[in-house]
Amino acid sequence: MRKGGWTVLAAFALVMAPAFTQSPGENEPNLAVRAGSTRYVASAMPDRIIASPAQDASSGFAVNWRTNDRVQSPVIEIRIATDSPDVGEPRRITAVTRAWQASNGGVHVHRADIDGLAPDTLYMFRVQGEGSWSGWRQLRTAAATGEPLTVLFFGDTQNKNLSHVSRVTREAMRHAPDATLALYAGDLVAEAVDDNEWGEWFEAAGDLPDVMLVAPAIGNHEYREEFEDTPQERRVLGESWMQAFALPRNGAEGEHARATTYWFDAQGVRFVVLDGTSALDLGTLQAQTRWMDRVLARNPHPWSIVLVHQPMYSPRGRGASERLRAAWVPVMEKHGVDLVLQGHDHTYGRRAGDTRGKALPQFVVSVAGPKQYRLSDEAKREMAPTAEDTQLFQVLRIDNQRMRYQARTVTGRLYDDVEIVRDAQGRKQLREIREGRIAERDCTHRDATLGGRSDRCWE
Known part of the structure; x- marks a missing residue:
């Protein structure tokens, strides 16, 4: 049936169409749900x-x-x-x-x-x-020390979780169906207090929390600003973070770090989770440094991994990294940390520290979400491999002798591959595995984002 050249069905479809329709060349919104949606309102069902x-x-x-x-x-x-x-x-x-x-x-x-x-x-x-x-x-539950352990790691998710991060999660689970632990580098959402953002983060996680334990670091976006643009401006821990997870209660001393730092052991690995935001902005740097020193000194296991949002070596050249690096990298090197997993810079890069002859720790910065920044010239010189404009996830496979680290793109392609081998005396050696890696990706094909930002490749 037609009316004025339109079918009745087509006219009905236009009436029922969503308020936002993405046009070619237009940036999609951060949230998939409309303003005022009740999709994520708590109910009788857990x-x-x-x-x-x-x-x-x-x-x-x-x-x-x-x-x-x-x-x-x-x-x-x-x-x-x-x-x-x-x-x-x-x-x-x-x-x-x-x-x-x-x-x-x-x-x-x-x-x-x-x-x-x-x-x-x-x-x-x-x-x-x-x-x-x-x-x-x-x-x-975790097995005994030395039994094979598979871990997933995700850099910042932060934006468009339901739209774009969900496929990273699914691809990671497809590549590592035996994973029993997932690590997140923080900045899970963009707005700390927006419950719809948290709802979309959980929905994007899909079945992952059904089958494995989850251990996140806190990012700066899990904090909120009070008294913004006034002399009283300050960082305040977002209540949503506090209510989202049941984390170990063994963090660093002091009110600003106790709830956001923790450690745990799993199958021969000691995991230490730091809070770079409170270290930089709330005065907990020294308390966390002392705490990390104690926790790593008492590590009875062959492996150790540190998880923290802000990188020790910033692929974007952020100056705040220098403060964290000066306090924390000597402690990590002193106690033989193997891997430092980080986010914040929305790019990819891997490197060793500054101490000559020390291949460990390996410092990794990664991003799972769609916000993509550009690398500094220094990062291009000192990190390898690097990536721009690329969503990634990481798979770690660990046993008593080896820690194998692989980074894959959201489509499952191998991007980075390295192995730390431990001999019978506990000495460790880094081995680069270059076979099967795709070529390094950059953002030279795009001058600015759809929103006009030249410091980003995508937003």
Whole structure:
């Protein structure tokens, strides 16, 4: 049926079309949901369920989830995974509930710490809501030192999580289906207090939190500014970060670092997570330095990895890196850290430190999200490989003798490949593996972003 040359169906489609329609050459919005959407409002059903490692990841983990504000102290049920739907009488643990006001309304967030678990064992668990339960999920505890461990690492996600970061997550899981741990370099979202951004981050994570533990570093975008553009301007930790994860409570001393730094052990690796933002802006640099020194000095394992948002060597040439590098790199070198995983600069680069003859630690900066900056000339000279205009993820495969690091593009192509080999005396050697890598990528094909910024390749 036609009316004035238009079909009725076409006219109806125009009426129902979304408010934003992306035209060729126009930058898409940061959020997929419209303003005022109720998609991510908390409900009776538990959501944003995510588990993080305990200090000893072989014997426990903690689970975080949220509901509407009518749910008080719900329980988690857990038991060793079975081949039958008959789960018998699972262990029950009552969660600690915290109330807070998100930008999408009142929320209750629940945390349950689970200890006494057996190493290298697959557990199934579900969490309670208001007259409802989540589906059963399965997670494996860490195994003994020396058993093979597979870890995923993601640089900054930050922007357009649902639109662009979700495919990075899926490709990473396809390449490493045996991964039991995922690390994030911080700046998970762009606006610390926007609950829709957090909703899209969790949705972009998809099935990943269903099958592996998640350990994030905090970035500067997880903080918010108070009294901006006044003499009283200051950084304040965003409440959303505090309510999103159930992280180990073993961080550095002081109110500005205790909740954002932590460490844990998993299968022969000590992981140390730092907070570069509070170190630079809130006066915790020395406290974190002392804490890291102690944690690494007591490491009984053959491997150590540091995770921090701000890079020690900035691929964009940011001066703040010099302060962190002066305080933290000597501690990392002193204790034989193997790998330092970083984000913040929305590019890719890998290098050793400045100490002549020291190949370790290897310092990596990466980006998973679509915001893409440009490299400094110094980074092009001193880092190899480097990349611009490229979304990436990393796969680490670790056993008693080797730590294999690979960076892949969002389409799964091999971009970087290196191995740290450990001999019987504990001496380590770096081996570059160049076979199969694609050519280095740059942004010479684009002078500016769609928004007109020449300092970025994409935004």
